[in-house]
Amino acid sequence: MGVDLFADDDRRHAAEQVAFEALQPVLRSRGNLRSAAADYLRDEAFIAAVGHTLAAPPAGRLQLPRLEDLAERVAVLEERLQRLESKLGA
Numbered sequence: 001m002g003v004d005l006f007a008d009d010d011r012r013h014a015a016e017q018v019a020f021e022a023l024q025p026v027l028r029s030r031g032n033l034r035s036a037a038a039d040y041l042r043d044e045a046f047i048a049a050v051g052h053t054l055a056a057p058p059a060g061r062l063q064l065p066r067l068e069d070l071a072e073r074v075a076v077l078e079e080r081l082q083r084l085e086s087k088l089g090a
Contacts, residue, residue, distance in 0.1 A: 005049055014040035018050040 006012050014037040020028055033041075040046045065073075 005046070005053060010034060010036040011040060011046075013037035014046065015050045015053075017041060018047055019054060022051060022054050 004011075005015055013034055016029065017033065017037065018041070
């Protein structure tokens with residue numbers, strides 16, 4: 001499939017539905033299926049491409065920041081905001 005499977009919300013929503021069927025998670029989104037997403041679910045090439053993506057090995061690595069690093073970033077942002085507010089007289 002020549003387009004990005006996750007290029008827009010409708011494609012992502014449809015891909016999520018395909019993943020639900022393939023992976024059978026205990027928890028699922030509760031929202032209603034959008035009509036535009038339902039159109040993708042009638043496209044066999046789309047369904048096959050999503051299935052291929054789900055079956056493929058990981059293509060990268062997700063490294064989430066540590067809580068301490070996030071807390072430090074928030075503190076820096078709060079300090080910057082306070083300085084800006086004091087300059088603006090807020």
